[in-house]
Amino acid sequence: MEHVVKTVGGPSPVRTPADTPAAAPEPAARSGRHANSALVVLFLSLGGLAFAVLQSLVAPALPIIAQDLHSSTGDISWVLTAYLLSASVLTPILGRLGDMVGKRKMMLVVLVLLAAGTLLAALATTLPVLIAARALQGAAGAIMPLSIGIVRDELPREKVSVTVGLLSAIFGIGAGLGIVLAGPIVEHLSWQWLFWFPLMLIGVALVGVLFGVPESPLRAPGRLDVLGAAILSVSLVSLLLAISKGREWGWDTTRTITLLAVGVLALIAFVLVELRVREPLINMRLLAVRGVWATNLVGLAFGFAMFGTFLLIPMLLELPTATGYGFGKTVSQAGLFLMPTTLMMLVFGPLSGVLNRRHGPKLPLFLGAALVTAAYALPAVVHDQLWHLVASGVLTGAGMGLAFAAMSNAIIASVPATHTGEATSVNSIVRTIGGSIGTAVVAAVIAGNTTPRGLPTDQAFTSGFWVCAGVAALAVVASLILPSARSRRAGQVAAGADAAPGEVAERLTSAGVR
Structure with missing residues (x-):
């Protein structure tokens, strides 16, 4: 015997066994x-x-x-x-x-x-x-x-x-x-x-x-949406292939433009199909919740900006000192300069969870986005000393540690427990797409500012850091769209203070709280 749990904003039901709430x-x-x-x-x-x-x-x-x-x-x-x-x-x-x-x-x-x-x-x-x-x-x-x-x-x-x-x-x-x-x-x-x-x-x-x-006995039984999976696969493969290979093939070539067009059209078709099928691969109405779509915007921006650190800083460190702006480090030495970034992630990831427990995910997400914006603005202004790059790495690690954890917690707070997998999967995809776009854009900036010998100019790094800072600033704006802790608490009171988080999410979305 089954009962139907109402999903976000519409008629598409999610069936769960009656003895598994x-x-x-x-x-x-x-x-x-x-x-x-x-x-x-x-x-x-x-x-x-x-x-x-x-x-x-x-x-x-x-x-x-x-x-x-x-x-x-x-x-x-x-x-x-x-x-x-x-x-x-x-x-x-x-x-x-x-x-x-x-x-x-x-x-x-x-x-x-x-x-x-x-x-x-x-x-x-x-x-x-x-x-x-x-x-x-x-x-x-x-x-x-x-x-x-x-x-x-x-x-x-x-x-x-x-x-x-x-x-x-x-x-x-x-x-x-x-x-x-x-x-x-x-x-x-x-x-x-x-x-x-x-x-x-x-x-x-x-x-x-x-x-x-x-x-866990928590399930959302049903059939896999094979048609939706196929259309989404076509869309993602086309888009990511065009983005990752566009610079190599040429952005104005027929192959690149065709792939981009197919990717966009397939994505539109995927949304239309998912709105109509009984058991969608990804519940589009779930993605319409403010706490979900705002978090995905932040994820897109962070996926973009993260690759600025992994591309720009090692490249700048490894350029010969004869250029006047490179530091002449080996691959191994350049890698060591990213250690502060990883250590800060280890510290600030759990700290983000503590802040989330006390204040909700909005605060750590905002702080993380602000720190990453500062992390790229610093070397965009000046990057002629090693400590400038180290400081940028420290700020990047702290910001990403706060933000990555807050994104996951924001989604958990916004969706029913039976839909955690699909909602967090979308956020992972969005970050991957952001990273692909970031890699392509930063590579294009570097390619557009090279010396006759083919080495990146100093202006290439300045422009690259400013681009990443600008995208990170968009994440700051997106983080402010998230529901505040006060509005979440008010919604919880309206939905039932004794409810568990997943149940609260269901009641809120059913009641139209966004």
Whole structure:
């Protein structure tokens, strides 16, 4: 027997078993197995760390990999592109499946895919095999939304926001560590060890999730929207392929323009289809909630701005001192300058959770966006001393630590528990798209300001930092759109002060609170 839980703003129902309510007073008690919170967080963190490290670890080593595999610069870039496309396409699908059939079950699936892809990459001797391996790794993009869903379901309510902050920080730290560690690993071992080391983490995470993480009974049963998944895949592949390859192919070529047009048209078709199907892949009405769409705007801006740090600062550090503005550092030395960024993420991620528990997600999201704006404005004004870049990295890490955690917590506070996976998946996709756009725009700025020898000019860095600062400032504006803690509390009183967070979200959205 089933009962229907009303979804956001409209008639599309979400069916759950009658004996499994949409939200219960204590998440940890629902599993009936009293999960060990520390172990759950540890195993989820290891899986997320491995995925995040793999996301950035390969980039600094691409020239060496290309030489070893006898590949051109254009061909080797598919190692990054395949990973990006796979993550973007499969994250919403696997996130939705997690809501439907069980988040732990899907977490095990994505960890197995990640392990298989990483092992294949470590053994690869040809470029096509390495590209296929990276596509398998990208399928694990759903680790983040699945982890957040498991935390929401299994941990006591008072621990959720801080734990989400820690997980979000670890994802950011992993991306930073990838760039920091790539140089020393390649210099002292070989590029294959870029995959052997993460594989060890994945193995521990896989065993840990298998034996240490219980399955939550919270589900949103139904059928996978295959048509919607296919249309969304066409849209994301077309858009991201055009954005990531546009500079190489030419922005005005028929191939690039066609892909952009197909991507936009497919996205429009996806929205229209999702508004009409009974069990959508992504509930469009859910995305219309102010706390969700405003958070996604912030995610888009942060995805863009984050790659300013990962592209501009290492490039500036590695330029020869003979240019008059470069610092002449090696790849390994340049990576070390990103350590303050990763350390600040580790500190400010959990702090964001504390602020969220006391004041709601709006405050840490605003503070994070403001800090990142300052982080790029500083080197845009002056970047002739090493401490300017270090200070920028510290501000960037603090801001991203606050904001990444606050984004996840803002979505958790805005959607029913049965839709955590799909809502956080969308935010992950938005950040990926933002990162792709940011990479393309920053690369275009650099390409448009080069010396006769092909080196970036000092103005290229100034312009690049200003562009990132401007985009980060848009995140500040978007963060102010989020509902305040006072309005959330007022809505909770109207919806029922005794309700659990997921139930409050359902009652608020049903009542029209945006």
